[in-house]
Amino acid sequence: MARRRSRKKKLPETPVRVTIESLAHDGRGVAHVEGKVVFIDEALPGEEVEFIYTDSRRDYAEGKVDTLITKAEERVEPECPHFGNCGGCSFQHVKDEAQITIKEGLLKEQFSRIGKVDIPQIWEPLTGPHWGYRRKARMGVKYVAKKGRVLVGFRERRNPFLAEIESCKVMHPSVGEKLMDLSEMIGGLTIKDKIPQIEVAIGDDDCVLAFRVLEPPTVEDKERMRAFGQQHNMSICLQSKGPDTIVPIEGEPEITPSYTLPDQDVEFKFKPAMFTQVNYEINKKMVSRVIEGLNLNENDNVLDLFCGLGNFTLPMATKAGHVVGVEGDQPLVNHAKENAKLNGLANVEFYAADLTKDVSDQAWAKQKFNKVMLDPSRAGASAVLHNLKHWNPDLVMYVSCNPSTLARDAGILVNDLGYKLVKAGVMDMFPQTGHVESIALFEKF
Numbered sequence: 001m002a003r004r005r006s007r008k009k010k011l012p013e014t015p016v017r018v019t020i021e022s023l024a025h026d027g028r029g030v031a032h033v034e035g036k037v038v039f040i041d042e043a044l045p046g047e048e049v050e051f052i053y054t055d056s057r058r059d060y061a062e063g064k065v066d067t068l069i070t071k072a073e074e075r076v077e078p079e080c081p082h083f084g085n086c087g088g089c090s091f092q093h094v095k096d097e098a099q100i101t102i103k104e105g106l107l108k109e110q111f112s113r114i115g116k117v118d119i120p121q122i123w124e125p126l127t128g129p130h131w132g133y134r135r136k137a138r139m140g141v142k143y144v145a146k147k148g149r150v151l152v153g154f155r156e157r158r159n160p161f162l163a164e165i166e167s168c169k170v171m172h173p174s175v176g177e178k179l180m181d182l183s184e185m186i187g188g189l190t191i192k193d194k195i196p197q198i199e200v201a202i203g204d205d206d207c208v209l210a211f212r213v214l215e216p217p218t219v220e221d222k223e224r225m226r227a228f229g230q231q232h233n234m235s236i237c238l239q240s241k242g243p244d245t246i247v248p249i250e251g252e253p254e255i256t257p258s259y260t261l262p263d264q265d266v267e268f269k270f271k272p273a274m275f276t277q278v279n280y281e282i283n284k285k286m287v288s289r290v291i292e293g294l295n296l297n298e299n300d301n302v303l304d305l306f307c308g309l310g311n312f313t314l315p316m317a318t319k320a321g322h323v324v325g326v327e328g329d330q331p332l333v334n335h336a337k338e339n340a341k342l343n344g345l346a347n348v349e350f351y352a353a354d355l356t357k358d359v360s361d362q363a364w365a366k367q368k369f370n371k372v373m374l375d376p377s378r379a380g381a382s383a384v385l386h387n388l389k390h391w392n393p394d395l396v397m398y399v400s401c402n403p404s405t406l407a408r409d410a411g412i413l414v415n416d417l418g419y420k421l422v423k424a425g426v427m428d429m430f431p432q433t434g435h436v437e438s439i440a441l442f443e444k445f
Contacts (some may be wrong), residue, residue, distance in 0.1 A: 015050035015066045025106055025404060027090050027434030028062075038063055041157065042084065042093050044072040054158070062158075074098035079131070082165040087157035089170060089432040096431065100125045103426045103436045110403045111424065115411030123425025123439065126289065128281035130431040134171045135202035135259075136278045141186060141211075143193040150186045152179045152198070170432050172202050175209070178232060185228045189221045199239065199246070201272035203257025204280070210237040210246045210272045222249050243273035244331070263288050264315035266343050274332060275308055282429045286439070287315050290397050293441045294371050296320045303369040303391065305355055305384060306376045310336035310348075312399075316373065317348040324364050325350045356383045360390065367391075374398045380405030385412050396442040401429075403436045413442050420445060 018031035020043045029043025031051075040051045041064045048070040051063040078084070078092035091099050104125060111117050142151045142162045151162040168176040186192050191213060199210035209229075217225070217238065226249050229236035235255035239246045248254050258269045259280055264287065270276050277283040290312055296302070296319035304313040307325030309332050317323045317340070325348065327333050333352045340348050351364050355376075359365045365387060372393040374381045378401055388396070396419060400406035413419040419442040429437035 011053040011056055013052070015052050016063075017048070017050050017069070020045050020047045020049065023102060023106065025110065025434075025436075027102075033061070036061055040065060041090070044074055044094065046070075047072050047075075074102075080167075080169045082163060082167075085156055086154055086163040086165050086168075087159070088154040088163075088168065090157075090434045092432050096130045099431060100127060100426060100428050103428075106436060107403045107407075107424065107426055107438050110407040111410060111421075113407075114404055115407035115409075115414070117407070117410045117414050117421055119421060119424045121423035123289070123423050125425060126282055126285045126427040128279060128285070128428060128431075130428075131169050132171070132173050132176065133279045133281065133431065134168075134176075135200075135280060136276055137171060137175075137200040139198045139200060141195045141197055143187070150183045150192055152182045152186070171200075172207075174202060174207050174233070175200055181228070181232065185224060188224055190218050191215050191221060199243075199272045201257050201270070201274075201276075203270075204259050206235065206255050206257045207233065208235045208237060208255055208257055208272045210239045212239045216240070225249060226252065237272060239273075243271070246272055259283075261287055261315055264291070264318045266314045266318065268309060268311070268314070268339050269342065270309055270335065271331075274335065277311065277429065279429045282427055282437070283311070286399065286427055286429075286437075287312060289439065290373065290399065291315060291319055293439075294373070294395055294397055296371070300371050301367065301369050302371045302373065303367075303393070304373040304375075305381065306374060307336065307350070308332050308375070310339055310350070312373050312375060313348055313350070314340060314343055314345055317345045320371075321347065323348045324367065324369070326353050326355065326359075326364065328352065328354050328356075355381070359384070360387060365390075369393050371395045372397070374409075376400070376405075378402040378405065380409050382409055382412060385409060385417065388413075388417055392444070394444050398440045398442070400438050400440075401435065403438050406438055406440060410440060410442075418445050419443060 020029040022030045028039040031038050038061045049065045050067040052066045053063050055062040074095050076095050083092045140162045153165045156163045166180050194214040197212045201208045225236045237246050237248050256269045260267045298321045300320040302320045302323045304325040307313045307327045313325035330352045333350045336350045353359050369391045422441040422443050424440035427437045
């Protein structure tokens, strides 16, 4: 017997008037209507707005501002004409200095509510450029016949379709101001409808764009792409399958982008699809804060978990006696080893291991470490924290891109493992967005 399809509930069309009570972790305004929580885009605490529903579920609803009745002091006019349509940014309507204050408040709230831990001392926020800071990105590409053009950029807010944008103000201008040039170039290719994305990797001096191609480009296509790269000082690469298939166009040199950390005199080379921090200025300050907070010296044996290509491992090795870096991605581990050789650092080791599973039987895990560094993905580090009972480090430094999982793990460290939170704070890694980069230091009782 065929089942009857469930019809999507029709949303109210009449605007609803509310006062915004607070902000959610992603920066949306929070209000209540008839007991149900509503998350409202571009609404700030204290503002009275009329909103229209964009979605309604059993436990919550979503909406967007239709009319702004009273305006918060923190509100400004967004600088980007694509704000609201493009999903890349969600905070452009908030003053720059207020953005980091709001994120600091969110961090405190999540530590208290989720981790049941109060922050005794707040680190001074790390701030940097508010525009043109993003050096790594994966941009979508879509040929839209009805528009007669190729779209290049990011998806619409809460929508799978690519936004129709002409520039991106948070991207480094070497790419952010070239979206229409890219659109025109791709539009002249025979495979214009066979390119779904571009991997952007901008180093200190070099810009590499890796085009994912679902069909091989023709000789004429390659010449067109080559000429574009030469005109705009970019290295154009082709990616036929996975990240390991990224290669330059035939006849072009392979350009490996790099970035440096001047305070530690360390240089990193990386492949276009490898993870690196998107904001170099904040990354420099963040690494220095970690090293200062851990108070490293030649007697320290340090463990760096979720180490990536060694962004913290190698700088720490310039101060500590010995450092072990562990990462789940083998290609990143291999590259970290190469970067250690590049910098002449012999007191560092790297291992590949799945840190979501039991690692206690691995040789590196059987060592003793007096200081531990954690820099996990958004999922956090809860699966590996129980190993601290064996390592018994004096200090634990934790850098996070997700304050809710940091708060959860802080609760484990403090309430279960006998550590005290020394201080925590936020870092403005992602200005104009709701993303929060945070840091916390824990000390053994």
